[in-house]
Amino acid sequence: MNKVLIGVLAGLVLGALDGATAWFTPSARSAMASILVGSSIKGLLVGLVAGFYARKVNSTGKGVTLAAVIGLILAFVVAVMDAQAGEQHYLQIMLPGFITGAMIGFFTQRYGALAKQS
């Protein structure tokens, strides 16, 4: 399995799990479906970038940092959209998004095969 695919799968699964934790916030339960979809797409995007980066750069530290930063940026975008809808959950969305991104970065660096040289 190549690193991009690892990134996409890890992003989808971890993103969905991260989104699922919103269930513990009673006010968010009514929007669980959209949170799950949005969080999965966020994870997928982080995994895609981290996967392509891992194909070029073999460094766990750099890969984890990059994915964490992208996770944080995307989580900030989601938090802004949430705030515009009237709810402010910056901390609740951005902190876990940052850590989830780091985990996706770790998976792409540690697992999966590099692209074949042509």
Add this chain to the structure above:
Amino acid sequence: MSYLPNRVVERLREVVDLPDLTGTRYRLEREIGRGGMGVVYEVFDAQLERRVALKVLAAPHADSAAAERLLAEARVAAQLEHPGVIPLYDAGTLPDGRVYYTMKLVAGSHLSDYVRAAAPLSGRLRVFQKLCDAVAFAHSRGVVHRDLKPANVMVGPFGEVLVVDWGIGVAGTPRYRAPEQASGGDRPVGPAADVFSLGAILRTLLPADAPRPLRAVADRAMAEDPAERYPDAGSLDREIGRFLDGRAVEAYRESTLERGVRFYRKNQPLLVLLLVYVVIRFVLFFWPRP
């Protein structure tokens, strides 16, 4: 009647032993190594303007049988085109009748010196893997080294590994020699003998407090019965790769605790991140909401 002083006799002996390079493209620089039968000199190749290593039989051993063995060694090494096998450039006979061959001059150190320089364990194991790779390549070409030892392995300044002395060491070196080689009887000496020598080399690369799985790998490679060793150098290479990747090795049955410790070490960053995630979620759960 007067006798020559000892130091003069010694000097004469040295001069007689020096190869006669008259009329060749090579100019003698210095001696860089001496084995049981051959001597290796650093020479300057005037035609290509570069320094190379020249191996020639030591004068006392320069009979026809030894000359044939040195040529056979050159032919064997010339067949093996691999980054881990020292490349040969030229072979022939010197004006003094001694057979020689020239090869790449390696600006590195012997494996034993490399180990003494306190290289980290992972670095030593990667060097060992390159050695296994070169030996596996030779085996795939039907060539068995028979005298693998740290003195026959050069490590370059960039970690490149070059195996030298192919073919002359039929008897092997006691500390690194397989039992079937030492007995000299009717037991066949095949690639398994090289696997034994690789195990002995691995043992010299390991520090006193080496992890148990690594010691078990060396023990299996050095099993008395060739059938109990790794089937080839490639298998030994892969076994070391498994250890370096944090996976279990075939030669060692680990306990549940050891398995857990290995899993933790391999996935330490991920486990730390998971813990941080859970703590953050836990804290955020009780965080005051607007």
